Amino acid sequence: MPDLKKKQNNLDRNQEFRRSRRGITKFLDNNRRALSVFIVFIILMLLFIIKNPKIFLNREIYEAIFRSLPIRIVLALPLVFVIVSKEIDLSFVSNMTFSLWIFAATVKAGWDPFLCMLLAILAGALIGLINGMLVVRIGLQSIMATIGMKFLLTGLVAGGSNIMPIPLTFLVDTPFYNTFAGKIGNFPVQMIWAVVALVIAMLLFNYHKFGSDISCVGDNLESSREMGINVSTVKTLAFVYVGIACGFAGVLSGLTYLSFYPKPGSPDELMLAVLASVFIGGTPTTGGVGTIFGAFIGACTIRFVETGIIEAGLTGFWTQFFEGLIILLALTSHKFHKSR
Amino acid sequence: MKNKFLELKNISKSFGKVSALERVNFYIKGEPEIVGLIGDNGAGKSTLIKIISGIHTPDCGEIYINGKRMENWSVVKSRASGVETVYQDRALAMQQTLARNIFMGRELTSIFGFVKSKLQFAEADRLMRTIGFTSKVFASDSAVVNLSGGERQGVAIARALYFKANLMILDEPTTALSLTEAQKIFDFIRQARKGGSSCIFITHNIYHAYDVSDRCVVLDRGKIVMETDREHTTVEQLVKDMQKIAQNNGKVREGINNARS
Ligand SMILES: Nc1ncnc2c1ncn2[C@@H]1O[C@H](COP(=O)(O)OP(=O)(O)O)[C@@H](O)[C@H]1O
C-alpha cells in the first residue's frame, strides 16, 4: 500500500515537473528560429567588437544604426502577417516613398505636421487596401499585383514630384520632430517607436484573434473558410496593416534624412533587405507560421552586418557579399531546425 | 410528434457532366437519432453532406430546418442552425495548436478581440478528455501535425461537442482509425445522442454503420436506394441487401455495355 502511494507521489511530481518545464521549453520551442538568429547576431557582434573595439564599443555607431534601423523594423513587422497568410507585398517601399511624398508636400504647404502624418498614414493604408482588394476581390496573385503597384507608385511619385527634392530641415527641433526623431540623452527616439511597433505587432500576432485567424488562413485556406473565418477580410487587413506601417515609416524616414527625395534604384535594396529580415528571422513563405520577434532580430542582424563589414575595413563593394552569406547561413540553419 | 430537424427535398447536384446526386430526399428526425449513411466510393455521400453544411449549393431542391424552408443556404446559416461537420478531405490547420483548431473562427475572446488562450487550452484539454483521448503525449498546445489520426479526428469532434451541435456530421471518421480509436468515436456518438445531438455517420463499412446507427440510409450512384430502421433488420440482412444493390449495379452496367456494342 505505501508503495502505491509513493508511486502516486512520484507520478504527481513528474507531472508537475513536466508542467513547470513546459513553460520554458515551450518558449524555446516557439521561438527556436528567432533565437537561433539571435545567437548568430550576438556572435557577430562579439566578432565585430573583437575586430574593431574602438568603433564597436563607441556609442556613436549605435546612434547611427538606431536612427535608420527603426524604419526597417516598422516595415518588416507587418510583413510577417502578410507572409504568414501566404501572400506577399513587394510594393511596400514604393508605398513608403509615396506616403513620405504626401507628408512632405503637405507639411511644406504649412499644414500641421501631426495632421500631415495622419494623412501619410491614411495614404499608405489606402494603398494597402487597394492591394488587398486586387488580391481578394479580383483574385490577382499578390506577387504580381504588388509588383504592378510598386511600379505604379514609383512612377506616380516621380512624375508627380518631378523628382524635385523637398527639404524638411525646417522641422528640426519642432515638438513634432522631437516626438518622432528627437533624442533622449543620446538615444534616438525612433528606436523607441520601433519597440512600440514591435509590442503592437507581437500582441496582435500572438494574443489577438487577428493573429490566430491569419495563421489559420495561411495554414489551411479552405478549412478556415469553412470554419467561418472571413478569409478576404483577414487578408485585406494584413495588407492595410502593411500600408499603415508604410505611412509611419515614410514619416520616420523623412525626419531621419530630413528630406523627401525619390531616389531611383536604392529602394529595391531596402525592399530586399527588409524581406530578408523577415525570412532570416524564421518566417517561411509556406504560410501558417511566422515570428514577429524573429523579424525584429533579423532586421537588427542585417543592419549591424552592413555596418560591421564596412567598419571591419572591407570596402563597400563587399557588404552585399557578406550580407548574402549571412542570409544563406541563417536560412540553412532554419532548414536543419525544421528537419529535426 | 416534433417537426423534423432537417429535411432535404428533391436535391440534385451535378459537377459538369457528373451527376453526383439525383432527386434525393433525406431527413433527420426532431428527436436525437444516429443515421448511418452508407454507399460505395463515389456514391455521393460527401456531396450530400456538403450540401447540408452549405459548402455546395444544390442545383435544385429545397432545404427545411424545423419545418421552415431555408433560402440562400450557406455555411454560416448551417452553423447557426447547429450543424457541425467533420470533413473527410478537409484537413485541419496542421501547424496550429490543437486548441486553436478547435476554436478556429470562433475564438474565445475578451473585449478588443484578444484571445483567452489559457481558457482555450483548458477547454481543449477538457474536451479531448471527455471524448476519451487521455494520451499523455499530446497537450492542447501541441501542433496538430504531431497528433495521431484518431486524435486529429478528436479535434474535429471536440468542435462539435463544444459548440453543442444539434446535428453532427462525421464523414468517414473511422476509415483511418484503429479498432480501439473507432470504438471511442462510437461511444462518443452514443453519448452525444443522450446529450441531445443527432448524428449523420458516413462509412462504407456496413458493420460499423449497423453497430452505431438507429437508421441506415444507402446511397448508390447519386440516389437513395434503401432506408431501414435498425430494429427492422439484422446485420446479415443488411449485408445481403447491399450485395443485391451491388449486383443490380452490375446488371445496369452490363445493360449499358450491351446497348453500346
Ligand atoms: N468538387 C467536385 N468536382 C467535380 N466532381 C466532384 C466533386 N465532388 C464530387 N465529385 C464527383 O461526384 C461524385 C460523388 O462524389 P462524393 O460525394 O465525394 O462520393 P463519396 O463521398 O460517396 O465517395 C463522384 O463521381 C465525384 O467524382
Ligand SMILES: [Mg+2]
Ligand atoms: Mg466521401
